[in-house]
Amino acid sequence: MTFDEVINDIEKMVGLELESIKPGANITLTGIDREAKRIELVTYAGKAKTRPFSELKKIWDKLCSTPAAHVDSVLGGSGSSRNQPETVMANLPYIEWFFMNGKKHLALMKEPTHDYGTLYKMDEMDAEELKQKLQTIDKIACEVVVLTDDIKSAAVAYEDMTGVPLKPLSPGVYEQIQDNVRFIIVSRNSILGPVETGTYVVVKGNTISGTGSVITINDKNYSIQHVNGLNLMVCLTKSY
Incomplete structure (x- = not known):
């Protein structure tokens, strides 16, 4: 899904009152200005406001690249200015929310789980699993x-050498x-x-224009780069 498609979905909520995760901060989406690249809304207090597409894109990019997004951290602050784009994104049918360390987080689902213009709090067990993933990611340095071509032999040899079992992630993909x-x-x-x-070493950064193929592992895209003896996988946005 592209960000343009997200904007199309947000436009479907024009005229709806969107419930905020924060009590008492509901907004009503009143329009999409594609030329100015801003969404138009009215606050719960009746004030007309606009928010730039760029804020929504920052949240979307974060959702696509990590298991969950803390909007205040993504946008660099807190308060009503951050709450409004958070509310818009949270009311999309493929976004769920949960608390982690007392902070609101949004997560991108592979399939819609609720209607447009509604909130959906993630199931506690699913949220706990996601929290574990986030905590693990925070600790990973590399x-x-x-x-x-021979996953069975490679897995057995690796486990024998390290003494640590591999964890299956999906058919043909193992992790340690x-x-x-x-x-x-x-x-x-x-x-x-x-x-x-x-x-291959996984890195975040920019690909070299016109080089490298793109592969998909567990719904995540990587650009393959061979540069002066370096075998790199440049992590790209998730594909949903």
């Missing part, structure tokens, strides 16, 4: 992906986290896109 390094062993047959076998 990610390494091993692509192999040790000493703040996340190792992912992947069968090449399970990957969407052309790629050579080998060991």
